[in-house]
Structures are given as structure tokens and as C-alpha cells.
Amino acid sequence: MKPIPYGRQHITQEDIDAVVETLQSDYLTQGPKVAEFEQAFANYVGAKYAVAVSNGTAALHLCAMALGVNEESRVITTPITFVASANCVRYCGGTVEFADIDPTTALLDIAKVRAILESKPKGYYTGIIPVDFAGNPVNLEEFRKLADEFGLWIIEDACHAPGGYFTDSKGEKQLCGNGKFADMAIFSFHPVKHIATGEGGMITTNDEALYQKLLLYRTHGITRDPQLLQENHGGWYMEMQELGYNYRMPDMLCALGVTQLQRAEAGLARRKGIAKVYDEAFATIDGIEVLGTSAEALSENGDTGHAYHLYVIKVADRKGLYNFLRQHNIFAQVHYIPAHTMPYYRGLGFKKGDYPESENYYAACLSLPMYPSLTAEEQEFVIGKVKEFVG
Incomplete structure (x- = not known):
């Protein structure tokens, strides 16, 4: 691949x-x-x-x-x-x-x-x-x-x-x-x-x-x-x-x-389609938590206002999954390192522990491939490797 x-x-x-x-x-x-x-x-x-x-x-x-x-x-x-x-x-x-x-x-x-x-x-x-x-x-x-x-x-x-x-x-x-x-x-x-x-x-x-x-x-x-x-x-x-x-x-x-x-609209529709496939694939998998959507982003017909720049999951061994995927040519990414933990902001008085929810999120988050030209075959390969590692 x-x-x-x-x-x-x-x-x-x-x-x-x-x-x-x-x-x-x-x-x-x-x-x-x-x-x-x-x-x-x-x-x-x-x-x-x-x-x-x-x-x-x-x-x-x-x-x-x-x-x-x-x-x-x-x-x-x-x-x-x-x-x-x-x-x-x-x-x-x-x-x-x-x-x-x-x-x-x-x-x-x-x-x-x-x-x-x-x-x-x-x-x-x-x-x-x-x-x-x-x-x-x-x-x-x-x-x-x-x-x-x-x-x-x-x-x-x-x-x-x-x-x-x-x-x-x-x-x-x-x-x-x-x-x-x-x-x-x-x-x-x-x-x-x-x-x-x-x-x-x-x-x-x-x-x-x-x-x-x-x-x-x-x-x-x-x-x-x-x-x-x-x-x-x-x-x-x-x-x-x-x-x-x-x-x-x-x-x-x-x-x-x-x-x-x-x-743009065609690209957005494709992103939502990719997200739906991921959602269905990970819905019943223990050890994978999909980052949620706010209730306010749902319209009456169930459509989501989420624009899906990223598709983020959370797993216990994030670094392990990150490295495993890279071994298989899947270049997932982490978004983001909490800003307050950066050396510049630590120099202004912020420290680790100040914002625990942000730090807990960072410890587990991983952004999976998400872009309109991602093929169905490529997405299934990504899903399979994620499941293989977590399972």
C-alpha cells in the first residue's frame, strides 16, 4: 500500500x-x-x-x-x-x-x-x-x-x-x-x-x-x-x-x-461519507473512543454540521498505535499538543496539570486519514490496521 x-x-x-x-x-x-x-x-x-x-x-x-x-x-x-x-x-x-x-x-x-x-x-x-x-x-x-x-x-x-x-x-x-x-x-x-x-x-x-x-x-x-x-x-x-x-x-x-x-461542497460530502464509514467500523470496538460531536451540530434530519477536517479517535496506547500505523505506511497525526505545555507558554507561568481535560485528551488522541481523495480501499486498510492493533 x-x-x-x-x-x-x-x-x-x-x-x-x-x-x-x-x-x-x-x-x-x-x-x-x-x-x-x-x-x-x-x-x-x-x-x-x-x-x-x-x-x-x-x-x-x-x-x-x-x-x-x-x-x-x-x-x-x-x-x-x-x-x-x-x-x-x-x-x-x-x-x-x-x-x-x-x-x-x-x-x-x-x-x-x-x-x-x-x-x-x-x-x-x-x-x-x-x-x-x-x-x-x-x-x-x-x-x-x-x-x-x-x-x-x-x-x-x-x-x-x-x-x-x-x-x-x-x-x-x-x-x-x-x-x-x-x-x-x-x-x-x-x-x-x-x-x-x-x-x-x-x-x-x-x-x-x-x-x-x-x-x-x-x-x-x-x-x-x-x-x-x-x-x-x-x-x-x-x-x-x-x-x-x-x-x-x-x-x-x-x-x-x-x-x-x-x-467545496462535494469535498465536504465526501468527508462526511468517510466519517460515517469510520463511525460504523469502530462503533462496537472496545478500546476505541471516537471524539464526539456536539448536540448543537445536529439538524432536525440528523445531518451533522461537523466539517470533518480531522477524524479523531482516542486509544489507551496512542504512541503504540501511532508507530504501528507508520510501520504500515499510514501516517496518522496528533492534534494537538496542549498549547499551555509548550516551553514558551510554560515560560509565562503555565504548567502541566493546569488543564487536566486537555492533557487527558492529548494523551490518547490520534487523527486518522481524512481527505476527499482517500479511496475506499485505503480507508478499509486503515480500519483493518487500527482494529488489528487494538484487538
């Missing part, structure tokens, strides 16, 4: 043709494909505005900047995430506080967030960054109520969940990144994600003021808009009005994003 990774991109001839066409056009960056991708993505998630940036980490950083995170800011997020979800606060000089996870879903536990908020006077904390981990959507309606109660903003880290949704209290589907409950949401287009452009990211929001800040910050803080200029010396004139960054996404990657997005 050829190597089976935990995730991988799927590039078609249509993708290649779109990139070649853009390479042969007048624009490689800051051209029309950027706006085309932004509009298409905003439509896909149901948001008013979308801003394409160089990667998901840049998206998080710009969100923190736009919300005014500074040395006085204190922000709560989850330990079970890629470290960028927390690092964006540190980039702006703010303080990170972690809250533990719900052991059933590995999502940020809203009860634990509330306990942290209630331990300090109102105004002590500034914002929350929940993560749609593995593609499982956070119930942002509940987090919005909590945030409003304590005067907080919300950045939704939806890197794992384009096309995912939760069902709100009115029975309506709320797509990840639609901006109804979060101030901003961010996405990543890394090769293992649903939409692969090599590198790239997107910020979505319904707030026009935040949208305008994001546009400014992603391009060095420079504007050429005559309506925003403080002076105007002529057609060449531009002004640097803020300290921004070069976080632009080039046209050729946006061209790839446009064609990838056109297949």
Missing part, C-alpha cells in the same frame, strides 16, 4: 489551468482574482465581507489588531488548538488565558470560560477565541450571550470548519464564519485544509468598520482611497496611516482558491 497521510490536497486540471491563466495575466498580486475569491468565499459562508490574507496566522493577527488588542488585553482561548490561536494575542502584547475543554468534544468548555470570567471583575477580560476543532462547530450563539454579558468580543477560529454549521435555538443552521455571533472569523487554506491554495487565509465579518481596518492593516497600513487621504498630491499619492503588514494573498493563489471553492 502506498503511503496514506492524515490529510492532503486534491489538485485537478481545472485548478492548474486557473493558476496558469492568472500567471499569464497582467496581475500576479493585488489584482481581480483576489476580489473574486473574497466575494465567492463570503457568499459561501454567508458573511457580508471577506478579506484574503497570506495565511491563517496572519488572519488571526490582523483580527487581534483590528479589535485593539494591546498590553492591557486579556483573552481566553483553548489549549487544544494550533498555537497561532493564542499567539495572535501575544503578537499584540496581550495576555493569554486558557480554559479547559469539554472531554466529549474537545471544544472550549463554556462552563469553564464562565467560571474564569466570574472569578474577576467585569472588564478584566477582553475577548474569547473559540476554535471549531476538527471541524466540529462551537455553539457561538451561547458564546455570544456570554460575551455580551461580560462585554467581550469573539474571534471564531474556523480554520477546520468551512461549510460546517451548528443549529441555533430557533432551529436554524448557522454556518461557521457567517458573522452572526462572532465579530470576525478566520480560515486557513493550508494544503491539508478543505480548500487548499498552498498558503493563504481569509477573514470574514459583518462589521464594515472592522472590514475597513483589515483592508488597511494587510497592506502596510497604506491607503490610496481619495476619500480617506489626509492630503492628496496627485494620482500617485498614497498614505501610510497605520503600522500594518504585508499580509496580502497573491492572485495566483486566489485563482486556485476560486476553483477549489467550487468543489
